[in-house]
Amino acid sequence: MSDQVKLECVQGDITDQPDLxxxxxxxxxELRTGGGVAGAIHRAAGPDLEEACRPLAPIKPGQAVVTSAFGLPNKKIIHCLGPVYNIDKPSDQLLADCYQNALRLADSEKLASLGFPAISTGAFGFPVHEAAEVAADAIHSVLSGLSHLRLVRMVLFSPGDKDVFQKALGISR
Incomplete structure (x- = not known):
């Protein structure tokens, strides 16, 4: 039930969330190392992550797949391909699919806590305010159907992004 799932927003590093x-x-x-979040996660997880990702690639915008977390302090990594803004269409729906598919996959893996970055807001060009609204609607729309998840945390790189997502999710400061 959605009232059993806690939503949080923090400013921080997605690779340093040992309680999730x-x-x-x-x-x-292609689920390979790159810039931004993907690069940081691959560097922190180590080379075994790229090896584990190879048979799962390629994925399509909105799709989610899961691997072990290897060198990260977590059990699993859920990989989502966010849309490139105004190129992968409909961008809003594909971004919503990322959040919803990741949440459902985490729940099917019987995970109790999951941390998200601001998907597609970096190199993929999604405006932060719009992405936050899409993420909030997508997250809220599936919470009531989750059985295992108890904590969903947005881990944002900048204080400004944290404020935007906190407001969109309706989380008081």
Whole structure:
């Protein structure tokens, strides 16, 4: 039930969330190392992550897949390919699919806690305010159907992004 799932927003590093069962990688289609979140997660997890990702790639925008977390302090990494803004269409729906598919996958893996970065807001060009609204609606729309998840945390790189997501999610400061 949604009233059993706690929502949080923190400013921080997605690779340093030791109290979470899993974190979400804002992945590229080939699930390889890159810049931004994907690069940070691959560097922190180590080379075994790229090896584990190979048979799962390529993925499509909105899709989510899961691997072990290897060198990260979590059990699992859920990899999502967010849409490139105004290129992968409909961008809003594909971004919502990322959040919803990641949440459902985490729940099916019987994970109790999951951390998200701001998917598609970096190199993929999604405006932060719009992405936060899409994320909030997507997260709220599936919470009542989750059985295992008890904590969903947005881990944002900047204080400004944290404020935007906190407001969109309706989390008091």
């Amino acid at each position: 069962d899993a974190v979400v990688n804002a992945a590229n289609a």
